Amino acid sequence: MANKKSPSTETLQNNTKSPDLGGKKDADANATAVSASKQSEVNKPTAPGVTATKETKPPASPAATTEDEKTSTPSKMPKFPADTVHVAGPTSTVEAKHGNSPAKPIPTDPLAKIDLPAQPPVVKPLAKDPLALPNQQRPLPSEVDFVAGLAPLPTDTNDDEITKRELLRDVEAQFELFLGANEAIEDAVAAPLPESESKVEPAVEPSWNNTTESESVNEYYHAPEPEHRYEGPSIPHLSIIQISPELSPVAKVGGLADVVYGLCNELEIRGNSVEIILPKYDCLRYDQIWGLCETFKDLWVPWFDGSIHCTVYFGFVHGRKCFFIEPHSQDNFFNRGSVYGFKDDVMRFAFFTRAAMEFIWKSGKNPDIIHCHDWQTALAPVFLFEIYQHLGMRHPRVCFTIHNFKHQGRTGGQILQATGLNRPEYYYHYDRLRDNQVPQALNLMKAGVVYSNFITTVSPHHALEAKDQGQGFDLEPTLHIHHRKFGGVVNGVDYSVWNPEIDPLIPVHYTVDNIDGKYDDKRALRQRLMLSDNQKPIVAFVGRLDPQKGLELIRHAIFYTLSRGGQFVLLGSSPEAQINNYFWSLKHQLNDNPDCHIEIGFNEELSHLIYAGADMMIVPSRFEPCGLAQLIAMRYGTVPVVREVGGLADTVIDKDFSWRPLHERNGFVFRDYDEAGLESALGRAISCYYEFPEHFRETLKNAMRSDYSWKNPGQDYLNIYDFIREK
Incomplete structure (x- = not known):
């Protein structure tokens, strides 16, 4: 019997030149293949659920054709029933019927004219040979590609073609599974819903011009950008508290006051929240403080075996937020007419530092940074890490700035009992508060160096001198130990105060271009x-x-x-x-x-x-x-x-x-x-x-x-x- 080819196979062979799916053969090879196929007929096994039909001999093809006939496009082809699938094999044709419509024979001569259906299937050529790809990367073929792929010419019997045919059989099995899964999904979708359930309609994106307020509440969407966005003040980047004994212009003795004010001003200009804590001296320039009022009336600060009652005042100094701590004690720590120059300066400022930390904790403040200055406030990191971290204040980090290494706050052990650091043997250690030269003394500046997260001095060259050239006043060994967190930052000048272009205290203003x-x-x-x-x-x-x-x-x-x-x-x-x-x-x-x-x-x-x-x-x-x-x-x-x-x-x-x-x-x-x-x-x-x-x-x-x-x-x-x- 004559070999039969499906229309899809014939069309693909005429339209594509892929060597994998067969090409144009000469007439002799075709004749040999046809005669061989007449002598032996092999029926391809059918897929599950597919009925094999007996083949009928197709009508004879013309003996000779011209070149124009070879290249001409067929005009008509018998129409197959919609419920019949024709699967072409190498030697036989298998007709799979889901109904009772008979199948029409297919001509086997590749040069014969074939009548195409009114709407032939569209064959999309593959961009890349799927057989050249690994199994995991092969695209799942469409029905036409699958049918065409199973129709190699009888003369393609080399090893490569055999391998590719085996691969095509794997593709066929996968495709059958794919069709079965699709049919199951279609049946599930077509099944009617229970009466208790209602079909969910797909959400429709709302129209901003027609959507009412009640409708917009029930829809999930991204609100449009307003035409005019409110430009409010920037959110503070950091919360910073400065603890200092001086502040210009209310409590100024030296350059420390100018540095604290200038730094706080610059940090606030950059969008940070900055607050300053300092003692309420009786010699403050109260005319430079705006809005001074009580903000924390009952602050009890531990001191020796009891506590000292303090009042905290709040006010603005040239726009800077300041807290002033006033102790009510017989010692009159800060009611002496001046800032420094007393024998008990160490005890005065140790109490102030403990009061500042107590105020930060009891007021609920949780700053990112606590910045303390010079030996007067050097105990702040000690109090933070030895006392207040155990009370839950674990967030702040401490920066300690040394403005002058000459004054270090050397004192005796009484300071430990006064401030609540109740383990003398622990703090009298070389790696903590003990002075490097006098073992019986404590060094407050050294305490700040040891306990702070970072130590700065007021210029890079001075940092080098303090660590390596004898300008550290006996703190050189400690600075070498903590050199990874030690550096210098040059101070700045407040150009809003010191500026010849706008200075109100000079008779004539001038600039660099006109001196x-x-x-x-x-x-x-x-x-x-x-x-x-x-x-x-x-x-x-x-x-x-x-x-x-x-x-x-x-x-x-x-x-x-x-x-x-x-x-x-x-x-x-x-x-x-x-x-x-x-x-x-x-x-x-x-x-x-x-x-x-x-x-x-x-x-x-x-x-x-x-x-x-x-x-x-x-x-x-x-x-x-x-x-x-x-x-x-x-x-x-x-x-x-x-x-x-x-x-x-x-x-x-x-x-x-x-x-x-x-x-x-x-x-x-x-x-x-x-x-x-x-x-x-x-x-x-x-x-x-x-x-x-x-x-x-x-x-x-x-x-x-x-x-x-x-x-x-x-x-x-x-x-x-x-x-x-x-x-």
Whole structure:
């Protein structure tokens, strides 16, 4: 009997040139295949549920065809019943019937014209041969692809084709399973629902133009963006509490007050919530506090075997939120007329620190960062980690800033009993509070270094000096142990206060682009201090008269300036009577000199005028953690003459002997702490003023362009806060 081929197979063989599914054969090969198939008939086994039908001999094909007939498209083909599936095999045709419609024979001659159905199935050629893919990646074939894939030519009997045929049989089995699953799903979907259940209609996305308020409540959707979004204040990034003994301008003794105020101001500008806690001194400048009121009336602070009753006040200092702690005790810790200078300062500030931590805990505050300053508040991390963490206050991290290593708060063991640290043998350990030089003493600054999450000092160069060059005042071993959490951040200057463009305390304002106003301020300074009116340079010193500041070199600078044809102005005071008396005698000695004026004490207005009117600012410190005098002087165009120590080395670049670019050189620097070193720098500055005025003018402008605002230090501290919060 003749071999039969399904229409789908014939169509695919004519339309595609895939070597896997057979190609165009020559006439001889076809004739041989047809004669061989007539001699032996092999029936393909049928799939389950499929009835095999007896084959009928197709009508003979024309003996010869032209080339046009070979390539022409068949016009008609017998239509098969919708419920009959024809499966073509290599040697026979199997008709699967679901009804009683008879099947029509199919011509076997591949060159014969075949009548196509009115709507033939669309055969989509595969983008990639599925047999070349692994079994897991083969696409599930459609019905047409499946039928066409089982009809290789009789001549394709090589090993590759046999392998592919075996693979096609696997595909056939998978396809049958697929059809069975589809039929089961269709039957389940077509089945009627029980009367108790109602068919759920698919949700329709609402229309914003027609949706009412009641309808929108029952729909799940993303609300549209409003046309005008409310731009409220930014959410605070961090909650920060600063604990400090000083704050400018209400409780100012030194540069610490300016640093705390400037840092808090910058942190709030950057969107953080900042609160400041300090003692309620009786010498506070209450005129600078707005809205002072009681906020926590009954704060009981443990002290020795009992407690001390305190009242906490709240107020604003130039927009900063401040809490003032007032103890009601016979000791009168903070009602003594000044901030420092008492024998029991250690006990006073230890109580203040314990009261501050007690207030944070009892008021329910849970800050991200507690930032404490100098030895006066160094016990804050000790109280946090030894007492208040056990009471549930585990969230805060502590940053401890050391402004001056010279004053460390050395004391005896009584401080432990007073503050509730009741294990002396535990705290008198070398790795905790015991002083490095005096084993019988405790060191509060060392306690802050050991217990804090991060320690900063006020300049990178001073951090190096404190750890490695003997400026740590016996804390070098402790700093080496904790060097991974120790660094330096240069202080900034509050340009809203110290700015020649807007300063209300100077007669004439000026900028870096127009410095003519500085010479008017210089003339006003001469008139104020009754100096001779001439073209001499004015050298000035403004600050504390402390041995740290280099008092010997300050005295030598006065006489050296006068000998070089300059004028000298000094404004300062000292808490030590001996130092004050010495400079009072020097004032009387030079009282009749028209080129020198010495002012003992402190005058805010005069300090602004000196910074604006002087030509040079001398800062010959023995050691200087950071220094604000040179930063303020540069802002006002007063060229600094400094010693290369601490923050002075980080901020002042020598005009003549620096590798830095010319536009960064903003002053004169000397290294050795002696008169020769001072004369080398101050002499170069005076000579430049007289002999190279244009160079001096450029140095002045470079100093004014130097940016030492709180912008960079504020970002540095935020980076530190983020670092310790991740621990």
